[in-house]
Amino acid sequence: MAPGRLDAVDVTLTRLEASSATLARSLLDLDARAARVLPAPAATASAPGSQTAMYAGRARDRLDWLWDRFTTLSEVLTRARTLRTGGPRPRRTEELEALLHRASVPRKPPPPHADPAAAGGGVDDGDGDGGGVGAGGPVGAVAGISIHPEELLVGTAETVAAANADLDLLETARSGSLATLAAAERELAELTAALQRIGLGSGSVAELAAARTSVSSLAASVASDPMAVTPAEPAETADRVRLARDAVDELCRQHDSLPDELRAASELLAEIVSAAAAAERATATVVTRVTGTDTGLLRLADGWLDDPQRGLRPWLERLDRRQATGDWLRASRGLTAWRGVATSALATARRAAEVNAAPLNRRGELRGLLRALHAKAVRHGVAEAPDLDVVFQRARETLYTSPVDLDAATELVMSYAAKLVGHTDLEEPTR
Structure with a gap:
């Protein structure tokens, strides 16, 4: 077996492992963002026709597609590394060449929600139909039609970018409301503590109860359909919280000033x-x-x-x-x-x-x-x-x-x- 053949296999294996590592980092970053940004599936199910549901579903589809590609590539690389570490026997070299340099992977569906050209459409996979990973072929694998392992990476970078763009839209829609919610929740906690200091429960202040209801309603809207939240909703919640703050501040003032006011009342009575x-x-x-x-x-x-x-x-x-x-x-x-x-x-x-x-x-x-x-x-x-x-x-x-x-x-x-x-x-x- 000529050493050049094994060297070519090693070059391909190293390149695929590097690309797999890059894809793995992108997927981990995407998963972290998705966990932070995407509404729960049960939440979007309540508004199936909304923009939030559309972008969230699209991002999930893209993530699933990327993980499927990465998993398949990882399986190929694991098999290739096992063969490579077994020693330079001619039969193993032939198996490696067949695995890495020929169409050895069942054909996969193209990236979801993508233009075939943007996903690498037209890549010749050797099956004679001119179709490739991005050619808009059938959704599932096609029996008897395979692609080269490197073609598993075709369209992954564009799909990572598209998934990030979907998450950007959802995160932008949530960010303003989340800032209002975070500030409101801190404020409600402070107001509850202030009432506890003066011996009152949070249910004793109508304005505070109204603010809690408004915060809960906004949180539910942000969780289920952030893109449908209008600017008026966070503003109304902030107004409710301000009214609660005014009411609690007045109660604290009354509590703290009462001893002095009773002394002043005694002086007034004497007058x-x-x-x-x-x-x-x-x-x-x-x-x-x-x-x-x-x-x-x-x-x-x-x-x-x-x-x-x-x-x-x-x-x-x-x-x-x-x-x-x-x-x-x-x-x-x-x-x-x-x-x-x-x-x-x-x-x-x-x-x-x-x-x-x-x-x-x-x-x-x-x-x-x-x-x-x-x-x-x-x-x-x-x-x-x-x-x-x-x-x-x-x-x-x-x-x-x-x-x-x-x-x-x-x-x-x-x-x-x-x-x-x-x-x-x-x-x-x-x-």
């Missing part, structure tokens, strides 16, 4: 008590020193402070107890209602203090005005004028005798002022 006391003092002073009656004066409703059911103090004490026992949410909501009533009560108390003090303030103003007018009369030397003095004495008696008729006192002071103007005009020198 109301002080304002109400000022209103009561003003009422007592006006009744005893000015009007003699509380008609027209303001006061807070009976029991506003200590009534067991509606008094502000017992109500606030109940809220304190709820917060201390962990029922902080009801305490927070109750405090909002309490604060509304308390703010109204403070406004009423302040208004009552102002209104009730008005008669006393008016009496003081009239007394001051009468003193100023009398001082002016003294300076002008007319204080003893009979008509002035009579009005002055009557006004003074009215203002310094309880109860005070403020309307009458006002009229007398104004009358005194008018008469004083007349007297002081007479005293002006002529020009």
